[in-house]
Amino acid sequence: MRAVVCHRYGGPEVARIEHVAEPSLGDGEVLVRVVASSVNRTDCGVRKAKPWFARLFYGLRGPRQPILGSEFAGVVEQVGTGASRFAVGDRVFGFGDEGMGGHAELLARHEEGMIAPIPDELSFEQAAVATEGAHYAGTTLRATGVGPGSDVLVYGASGGIGSAAVQLALHLGARVVAVCGTDAVERVAALGPDRVVDYQREDFAAIGERFDLVFDAVGKTSFRTCRPLLRDDGDFAVTDFGPRYQNPFLVLPTRFLPGPRVRFPLPRNGPESMAFVVDALGGRYRPLVDRTYELDDIVEAYRYVETERKVGNVVLRVAPAPDDGADGAAGELGGG
Numbered sequence: 001m002r003a004v005v006c007h008r009y010g011g012p013e014v015a016r017i018e019h020v021a022e023p024s025l026g027d028g029e030v031l032v033r034v035v036a037s038s039v040n041r042t043d044c045g046v047r048k049a050k051p052w053f054a055r056l057f058y059g060l061r062g063p064r065q066p067i068l069g070s071e072f073a074g075v076v077e078q079v080g081t082g083a084s085r086f087a088v089g090d091r092v093f094g095f096g097d098e099g100m101g102g103h104a105e106l107l108a109r110h111e112e113g114m115i116a117p118i119p120d121e122l123s124f125e126q127a128a129v130a131t132e133g134a135h136y137a138g139t140t141l142r143a144t145g146v147g148p149g150s151d152v153l154v155y156g157a158s159g160g161i162g163s164a165a166v167q168l169a170l171h172l173g174a175r176v177v178a179v180c181g182t183d184a185v186e187r188v189a190a191l192g193p194d195r196v197v198d199y200q201r202e203d204f205a206a207i208g209e210r211f212d213l214v215f216d217a218v219g220k221t222s223f224r225t226c227r228p229l230l231r232d233d234g235d236f237a238v239t240d241f242g243p244r245y246q247n248p249f250l251v252l253p254t255r256f257l258p259g260p261r262v263r264f265p266l267p268r269n270g271p272e273s274m275a276f277v278v279d280a281l282g283g284r285y286r287p288l289v290d291r292t293y294e295l296d297d298i299v300e301a302y303r304y305v306e307t308e309r310k311v312g313n314v315v316l317r318v319a320p321a322p323d324d325g326a327d328g329a330a331g332e333l334g335g336g
């Protein structure tokens with residue numbers, strides 16, 4: 001089968017298209033013929049081993065699993081011994097940043113992992129970018145208890161995680177203020193937040209409102225900057241170490257000092273998080289699609305994602321969608 005293979009850590013150019021052996025199917029696994037995947041910041045982080053300690057998890061000298069791609073959408077081609085949740089021909093999608101493997105024509109996944117049927121109204125390409133941002137954003141929103149009546153500000157509302165966070169917080173019943181740069185204002189406003197603040201035209205920390213949660217979804221602001229926006233029992237939650245790697249060091253002290261806390265919730269891959277994503281897709285959540293690249297253009301796709309300026313998500317088209325009508329029918333939803 002064709003796959004994007006990274007035999008060593010490095011820049012986008014280490015990603016090569018190769019013909020490799022098809023994955024073998026273990027107990028409880030299904031074989032998925034991949035139609036689409038994504039290129040996201042997790043793939044970039046693993047490919048270049050950044051931060052350095054990623055090597056402890058992914059391999060010291062090079063990626064232990066050389067086929068990256070944490071997200072996938074495709075069709076079940078074969079069902080392994082002991083697997084019973086899916087049948088051959090089912091449209092499925094999912095996530096896995098331990099096994100990766102989405103940048104290939106075939107992928108084996110345990111049926112108890114983060115894998116689910118694609119909702120009828122979603123195309124393969126939309127489904128391929130529906131999980132990563134929502135998994136990370138959902139982790140933070142659930143850990144900080146966001147629900148009806150919560151006031152939430154999302155900084156970095158145009159990114160993969162941020163655009164999911166805006167929609168998921170609304171789905172959970174929160175009031176949402178979304179902060180992004182000028183170029184993204186229109187696309188972020190279309191996600192439905194109560195207010196959009198353009199940080200290039202206005203000091204977002206001086207808007208005179210208080211929030212239960214300020215979610216820095218891109219790691220580009222700081223607790224210090226956002227402190228005036230937080231209620232005394234509020235949370236400043238992050239997905240990144242922050243501009244000076246300060247965030248992890250603030251979690252413990254702010255837990256015991258009076259006033260708002262810094263939170264760095266760690267995502268746990270599992271069926272619970274997948275069920276949360278599927279539930280949100282049954283409501284208002286639609287992943288924001290920025291660009292689509294063909295498998296052969298993987299290096300260009302990596303270069304674009306590493307500008308850190310994508311708006312929402314980048315699709316990697318691995319193979320033509322089977323002609324089941326669903327992709328055409330769903331093509332109008334979501335994407336930018």
Ligand SMILES: NC(=O)c1ccc[n+]([C@@H]2O[C@H](COP(=O)([O-])OP(=O)(O)OC[C@H]3O[C@@H](n4cnc5c(N)ncnc54)[C@H](OP(=O)(O)O)[C@@H]3O)[C@@H](O)[C@H]2O)c1
Pocket residue numbers: 040041042133136156158159160161162179180181182183184217218219220239240267305308309310311312
């Ligand atoms: N904790 C985890 O397990 C985990 C997993 C994946 C990713 N991450 C981290 O989460 C962060 C977000 O990932 P992502 O995929 O959502 O990112 P992304 O999609 O690449 O974010 C792109 C957006 O970031 C915004 N941005 C770039 N520079 C900015 C700045 N200086 N100030 C404000 N906004 C800026 C841009 O929006 P504007 O043009 O509107 O400013 C752009 O639309 C990354 O730091 C990534 O490393 C963490």
